[in-house]
Amino acid sequence: MDKIIDFRSDTVTKPTAQMLEAMMAAKVGDDVFGEDETVVKLEEKLADLFNMEAGLFCPSGTMSNQIAIKCFTQPLDEVICDQTAHVYRYEGGGIAFNSQASVRLLNGNRGILTPELIEPEINEENIHYPVSSLVVLENTVNKGGGKCYRLKDIEPIHNLCTIKGLKLHLDGARIFNALVATGDKAADYGKYFDGISVCLSKGLGAPIGSVLLASKETIKQAKRIRKVMGGGMRQAGYLAAAGIYALDHHVERLSIDHEHAKTLQKALKEASFVQSVMPVETNIILFDVNEKVTAQQVVAALKKQGILCNTTSSRTIRWVTHLEITPADVDRAISVLKSIKI
Numbered sequence: 001m002d003k004i005i006d007f008r009s010d011t012v013t014k015p016t017a018q019m020l021e022a023m024m025a026a027k028v029g030d031d032v033f034g035e036d037e038t039v040v041k042l043e044e045k046l047a048d049l050f051n052m053e054a055g056l057f058c059p060s061g062t063m064s065n066q067i068a069i070k071c072f073t074q075p076l077d078e079v080i081c082d083q084t085a086h087v088y089r090y091e092g093g094g095i096a097f098n099s100q101a102s103v104r105l106l107n108g109n110r111g112i113l114t115p116e117l118i119e120p121e122i123n124e125e126n127i128h129y130p131v132s133s134l135v136v137l138e139n140t141v142n143k144g145g146g147k148c149y150r151l152k153d154i155e156p157i158h159n160l161c162t163i164k165g166l167k168l169h170l171d172g173a174r175i176f177n178a179l180v181a182t183g184d185k186a187a188d189y190g191k192y193f194d195g196i197s198v199c200l201s202k203g204l205g206a207p208i209g210s211v212l213l214a215s216k217e218t219i220k221q222a223k224r225i226r227k228v229m230g231g232g233m234r235q236a237g238y239l240a241a242a243g244i245y246a247l248d249h250h251v252e253r254l255s256i257d258h259e260h261a262k263t264l265q266k267a268l269k270e271a272s273f274v275q276s277v278m279p280v281e282t283n284i285i286l287f288d289v290n291e292k293v294t295a296q297q298v299v300a301a302l303k304k305q306g307i308l309c310n311t312t313s314s315r316t317i318r319w320v321t322h323l324e325i326t327p328a329d330v331d332r333a334i335s336v337l338k339s340i341k342i
């Protein structure tokens with residue numbers, strides 16, 4: 001049996017041997033007491049990189065996003081985001097549960113918001129309306145097929161939020177994919193956002209972890225909220241060490257994942273069962289199947305050939321490239337696409 005090619009998500013990667021070595025060698029302590037030097041090092045490293053004051057290591061991207069939303073809102077406030085946003089769709093309704101805030105959903109182009117879309121949705125002061133207090137952007141946009149914001153798109157959104165007194169948070173689960181694809185600098189992001197969540201367990205290949213970046217004052221509050229959510233971890237330095245290793249060794253290589261995704265995009269366009277492929281910008285490929293098949297049938301047929309992927313609707317399938325996908329895997333996937341009968 002050939003190796004299984006797993007395109008389901010960039011979260012499926014396991015730590016490499018070198019990453020495991022770095023984890024084993026970590027100096028650790030009790031991070032709830034603030035005594036784990038490896039966690040502190042990771043938090044400072046990312047804060048410096050993004051030009052933010054401080055960082056907070058969290059077990060998941062969901063938790064770092066939800067903590068940020070809690071810090072930046074009061075009950076009865078409203079959060080503005082795209083209708084495809086992870087914070088709204090895939091965090092279990094956490095905005096209502098954790099923050100008692102409502103959500104205003106916008107229709108961006110593949111999840112990309114603009115000041116023109118946001119401004120009319122900011123509520124005027126009126127007791128009938130929830131208080132618009134936070135805008136959340138996602139970069140790259142997961143449901144937008146890995147589409148990127150450029151910094152020049154973010155600057156006018158930041159300016160609008162400043163004028164209107166709203167906070168701006170970035171769900172940067174795949175921010176490094178965006179940075180590698182656009183050439184924008186991480187350090188420039190700190191100027192525009194009140195909060196940034198960075199995932200280490202997506203394309204960067206760490207087993208666990210996300211870091212929330214913000215001002216020192218916000219991180220102080222965020223630490224309380226992390227504790228109440230049950231996210232205060234003890235010798236978490238073993239996990240933070242994987243994050244540090246990933247930042248040192250797995251960022252530049254993301255361009256390989258992007259190349260693989262572009263190569264696969266071409267092959268998918270020619271596959272007999274494909275209707276259309278969303279233009280690829282990073283490591284996510286979203287494609288629609290034609291009317292002769294369902295997405296489920298295609299997923300099942302690919303699985304028989306050792307290729308794993310998931311549907312995102314009855315007609316749409318998602319493939320994600322990551323550090324365990326080799327050039328040989330890409331070649332085999334292409335030959336399967338050419339030969340497959342459904």
Ligand SMILES: *Cc1c(COP(=O)(O)O)cnc(C)c1O
Pocket residue numbers: 059060061062063065086087138140141142171173174199201202210
């Ligand atoms: C994966 C992801 C997250 C965080 O998810 P966790 O599984 O909780 O780490 C947040 N936002 C986006 C866009 C994601 O893709």
